Amino acid sequence: MKHCLTIAGSDSSGGAGIQADLKTFSAHGTFGMSVITAVTAQNTQGVFDVQDIDPSVIAHQIEAIFDDISVHGIKIGMVSQTETIDIITKTLKKYPLPPLVLDPVMISKSGYDLLKPDAKKALIENLLPMATLITPNLPEAEEILGYKIEDLETMKKAAIDLHNLGPKYVLVKGGHLSETATDVLYDSVNFHLLHQEKIETPHTHGTGCTLSSAITANLAKGISIDEAVKVAKAYITNAIVHGFSIGHGVGPTHHFYELYKKAGMIND
Ligand SMILES: Nc1ncnc2c1ncn2[C@@H]1O[C@H](COP(=O)(O)OP(=O)(O)OP(=O)(O)O)[C@@H](O)[C@H]1O
Numbered sequence: 001m002k003h004c005l006t007i008a009g010s011d012s013s014g015g016a017g018i019q020a021d022l023k024t025f026s027a028h029g030t031f032g033m034s035v036i037t038a039v040t041a042q043n044t045q046g047v048f049d050v051q052d053i054d055p056s057v058i059a060h061q062i063e064a065i066f067d068d069i070s071v072h073g074i075k076i077g078m079v080s081q082t083e084t085i086d087i088i089t090k091t092l093k094k095y096p097l098p099p100l101v102l103d104p105v106m107i108s109k110s111g112y113d114l115l116k117p118d119a120k121k122a123l124i125e126n127l128l129p130m131a132t133l134i135t136p137n138l139p140e141a142e143e144i145l146g147y148k149i150e151d152l153e154t155m156k157k158a159a160i161d162l163h164n165l166g167p168k169y170v171l172v173k174g175g176h177l178s179e180t181a182t183d184v185l186y187d188s189v190n191f192h193l194l195h196q197e198k199i200e201t202p203h204t205h206g207t208g209c210t211l212s213s214a215i216t217a218n219l220a221k222g223i224s225i226d227e228a229v230k231v232a233k234a235y236i237t238n239a240i241v242h243g244f245s246i247g248h249g250v251g252p253t254h255h256f257y258e259l260y261k262k263a264g265m266i267n268d
């Protein structure tokens with residue numbers, strides 16, 4: 001069995017962050033491990049508080065895993081502040097690394113800063129060059145590059161400009177486009193367009209976390225980058241189709257729909 005590690009923040013409501021990542025790893029038949037960077041108090045309606053984990057505890061979590069266990073894929077999500085980014089970079093550099101997917105989480109769907117604005121520079125300079133793949137959504141790509149991205153043409157330009165910042169591959173996600181949910185994968189030579197109609201649903205909490213973890217699990221299994229992204233896109237689309245309401249706001253995606261249905265736990 002392959003072992004996947006998520007380095008990210010905890011979402012108390014279980015739809016995004018560490019919790020979404022671990023569910024996704026399990027749903028892909030991989031063994032999930034976690035390094036928690038921050039604890040958020042959040043639910044389907046918003047983020048209400050954040051406690052950053054002490055950098056030395058972040059380093060110790062990474063060391064505890066890598067000193068003992070083989071890691072076949074890493075996903076990095078919410079990294080919150082410069083000190084967190086610096087310690088992750090420094091500690092990971094001590095080890096030979098498997099494929100690393102960086103989801104440059106910045107602002108939650110509800111508008112909360114999950115990355116302090118002054119930490120953007122450290123994210124760009126330290127983490128982007130370490131990544132096998134980065135998976136920015138449109139606002140994140142705009143924030144990194146400093147220009148508006150509104151259609152497939154500018155998404156392609158952004159993918160090239162982001163690639164020049166150091167990651168091996170770039171996936172610009174189109175979940176924030178107005179008409180479709182088409183994503184653009186750039187492999188330094190070719191563009192692969194992942195076309196998808198927008199699904200009409202309010203329940204999209206944690207879609208970015210889920211997609212990047214699904215890609216990580218696929219890469220850990222040795223699947224090629226374009227196939228890993230293609231299969232993960234099908235996974236997130238299905239998870240969104242079966243997204244559901246658990247509170248009063250934006251509900252989570254469904255990781256185990258097929259399993260629950262087969263077990264007779266879902267009747268629809
Ligand atoms: N309504 C939708 N219908 C179909 N696909 C969607 C929809 N919304 C998002 N997606 C897809 O989900 C994946 C995640 O993209 P998105 O842009 O939502 O990430 P995100 O903003 O980082 O998510 P979050 O920050 O909530 O975790 C992409 O493949 C995107 O195209």
Ligand SMILES: Cc1ncc(CO)c(N)n1
Pocket residue numbers: 008009010011016017018040077078105107108109114205206207208209
């Ligand atoms: C902990 C955490 N990570 C990432 C996201 C992005 O959706 C979120 N809402 N919460």
